[in-house]
Amino acid sequence: MYDEIITATDAFCLRHLDEEYAALCAKLSAKLARKRPSPLVRGDRRIWAAGIIYAIGRVNFLADPNQEPHMRTDTMADLLGVKQTTMANKGRLIMDTLNIGLMDPEFSRREIIDNNPMTWLLEVDGLIVDARNLPEPLQVEAWRCGLIPYVPAQAATSRASTPSE
Template structure:
């Protein structure tokens, strides 16, 4: 296990029995994302791998690590519409499976299992790319005196308070996550 990955996983409080498995999975997803996607995808894949490792019992302890890695990349790609050519980067699911060296149905099934396990849907805020947040109207809708409003249209001090308590992801004026 690469020392940098190992120390990062320990800092993430990955349970000891899962450390070597998650390290292998993260090495696969990191390499894949570096070659075919980007660093943001790699970070989101790492976060999902850690979440799976912390699940008790961790499903990662059973099965092929390559297939788990493919399922993780597939899940993050599905949340962020990776197969949509209008997105950058983009990659069709058939090609994703081919590049990861797994069958598309196997990858899709593992991705569905992961999504079901954590209730992950499209635009899931824990695993969404920063550029996708702006496109997700649901991230910005708030109820004010019984009216549904886009929080971005509210006064900046109100936006700061909404961001502070976690109702909106950030204050758009600050352009940070």
């Protein structure tokens, strides 16, 4: 079941979107597969794949023409061979089940994360600070604690998504 869904999301994303969308869809699929009981065991695999792509697209504003890549939901449904309402309903169910919101850092593209100030706000000694302005050792510690998605000081020099250890 999981492999069929990943095959479908990868094929769609690599053909119509990009590798980053494919990786985020795989991450979301894995999270759904680990949930007990996994909702993926019931229902049409195509609909699950479409719902996963829809959910990741929604988190990242895929339907917004100012985004690159972008795609309207009706076009996505046509390309996936499913009804738009069915795809959207499954996507919303996925988002509700896993408590995923718009711009959720766990399922956001790098560009969305970089431009979302809420991702970087931390409380340090009672003050709200932007983690991107902290010294690198504190950024590394915040990353290790899961408070920020990557270490900005290291990404600025290497564009790496994780700090070197």
